[in-house]
Amino acid sequence: MPRWESDAQGRLERAALDLFETHGFDRTSVAQIADAAGLKERSFYRYFPDKREVLFAGGEIEAHLVEQVEAADPGLAPIDVLLCALGSAEGLLRPRGYLRRRGRVIAANPALAERDLIKLADIAEALAPALERRGVDPGTARFLVDVVLAIHRRAVSRWLAEENATLAELMAEATAELRAAMAAPPRTSPGPAEDGGPGSS
Amino acid sequence: MPRWESDAQGRLERAALDLFETHGFDRTSVAQIADAAGLKERSFYRYFPDKREVLFAGGEIEAHLVEQVEAADPGLAPIDVLLCALGSAEGLLRPRGYLRRRGRVIAANPALAERDLIKLADIAEALAPALERRGVDPGTARFLVDVVLAIHRRAVSRWLAEENATLAELMAEATAELRAAMAAPPRTSPGPAEDGGPGSS
Numbered sequence: 001m002p003r004w005e006s007d008a009q010g011r012l013e014r015a016a017l018d019l020f021e022t023h024g025f026d027r028t029s030v031a032q033i034a035d036a037a038g039l040k041e042r043s044f045y046r047y048f049p050d051k052r053e054v055l056f057a058g059g060e061i062e063a064h065l066v067e068q069v070e071a072a073d074p075g076l077a078p079i080d081v082l083l084c085a086l087g088s089a090e091g092l093l094r095p096r097g098y099l100r101r102r103g104r105v106i107a108a109n110p111a112l113a114e115r116d117l118i119k120l121a122d123i124a125e126a127l128a129p130a131l132e133r134r135g136v137d138p139g140t141a142r143f144l145v146d147v148v149l150a151i152h153r154r155a156v157s158r159w160l161a162e163e164n165a166t167l168a169e170l171m172a173e174a175t176a177e178l179r180a181a182m183a184a185p186p187r188t189s190p191g192p193a194e195d196g197g198p199g200s201s
Numbered sequence: 202m203p204r205w206e207s208d209a210q211g212r213l214e215r216a217a218l219d220l221f222e223t224h225g226f227d228r229t230s231v232a233q234i235a236d237a238a239g240l241k242e243r244s245f246y247r248y249f250p251d252k253r254e255v256l257f258a259g260g261e262i263e264a265h266l267v268e269q270v271e272a273a274d275p276g277l278a279p280i281d282v283l284l285c286a287l288g289s290a291e292g293l294l295r296p297r298g299y300l301r302r303r304g305r306v307i308a309a310n311p312a313l314a315e316r317d318l319i320k321l322a323d324i325a326e327a328l329a330p331a332l333e334r335r336g337v338d339p340g341t342a343r344f345l346v347d348v349v350l351a352i353h354r355r356a357v358s359r360w361l362a363e364e365n366a367t368l369a370e371l372m373a374e375a376t377a378e379l380r381a382a383m384a385a386p387p388r389t390s391p392g393p394a395e396d397g398g399p400g401s402s
Contacts, residue, residue: 079382117318139358140378146351147379154344177341178348179383181280182376 009047009057011037013094016054017101025051025109052115055102061092062126069130078136082127082148083175087168090159100160124149151175210248210258212238214295217255218302226252226310253316256303262293263327270331279337283328283349284376288356288369301361325350352376 015036019028030051034041048054068085076084093099106112124145131141154177155170162170216237220229231252235242249255269286277285294300307313325346332342355378356371363371 077382113322114315114319117322118315121314121318139355143351143355143375143378144382146354147348147382150344150347150351153347154340157340174344175383177344181278181345182380182383 008037008039008043012039012044012047013054013057014098016051017098017105020055020105020109021101025105025112052112055106055112056115056119058092058094061089062123064089064092065123066126066130069127070133072134074134078131078134078141079144079148081131081134082144083151083171085127086148086152087155087166087171090167093167096160096163103160120149147178151178209238209240209244213240213245213248214255214258215299217252218299218306221256221306221310222302226306226313253313256307256313257316257320259293259295262290263324265290265293266324267327267331270328271334273335275335279332279335279342280345280349282332282335283345284352284372285369286328287349287353288367288372291360291368294368297361297364304361321350348379352379 016033030044031041034044065085068088069081072081106116127145128141132138151174154174158170159167217234231245232242235245266286269289270282273282307317328346329342333339352375355375359371360368
């Protein structure tokens with residue numbers, strides 16, 4: 001059984017999600033979460049600083065991403081370094097079923113949605129300096145991180161919906177989608193010029 | 202004199218920024234801001250719901266962007282619709298000097314930095330449906346919005362540093378930068394193969 005399935009932290013995360021879904025985030029207490037997980041309330045605080053944080057476990061993902069960026073082949077282009085790092089983190093993600101339910105609970109609670117934004121910004125702020133340490137200038141580093149996080153967001157939303165594709169495959173697909181959107185030449189005026197052509201206006 | 206320079210809202214924004222810089226965000230009250238702007242405290246609340254919000258005026262920018270997306274030439278590619286809309290909003294921005302100081306105050310205050318993230322997410326959530334109304338599917342719409350907001354962020358940081366370029370020019374420059382980063386063919390192993398070439402590993 002994978003570690004997350006059996007350990008206290010995983011039990012707390014699943015119990016919290018069950019309670020948030022059933023009673024709502026605001027009407028669920030840390031004591032209830034601990035109780036439902038078969039633990040004492042003080043054990044909760046060994047794993048999470050507060051009730052919100054129980055849905056945002058995964059500090060190990062940020063550390064993993066930074067490590068991947070630092071360890072990447074020096075010949076790899078900066079954008080590919082980021083794409084590889086983010087595509088490689090699939091094994092650290094919680095199961096799809098849990099993440100789908102978690103996404104719905106977060107979307108329904110402004111306080112949780114805010115926390116989600118902050119977590120994403122934290123990841124961007126950790127990844128950009130890791131790229132700078134490879135010689136990328138700060139402005140470009142942050143720009144590429146923002147773009148690759150957009151690609152990642154697109155890929156994750158498909159990964160949650162499809163059971164048979166890896167995150168790395170879906171990131172490659174989203175990258176190709178973006179490349180196509182950006183490569184399209186400017187279109188000329190659509191259809192026949194009914195007003196007498198471009199010169200007439 | 203442009204409207205923002207003379208009106209009550211502008212006076213409140215500038216007074217708040219002065220006080221936040223001098224005394225800190227936490228140690229500045231709404232009464233002090235109103236007083237410094239030569240207004241009564243209750244006038245403050247005609248313009249802003251709270252003290253944080255005084256740095257995030259500009260709901261008119263979101264409405265402008267949505268309008269631009271809806272009114273764009275039907276023949277324009279979705280990504281170009283977004284690039285044009287965001288590049289066209291320069292006239293609605295506060296002066297560079299104000300925005301540079303504002304950026305420093307926001308970066309120094311977690312509560313303001315959070316509000317900044319939420320405002321950006323609100324803009325993304327307003328722009329994506331506007332693109333959907335042009336026939337773009339929801340997943341692609343949100344993806345393109347996220348990418349164009351990354352381009353915009355890159356362009357704005359340069360726009361704040363340079364006095365002689367328009368936002369639209371800097372967005373075109375950032376778009377070209379991204380296109381180049383994405384078009385680069387995968388590099389092969391750097392330098393001579395000291396280990397006997399790719400087949401030996």
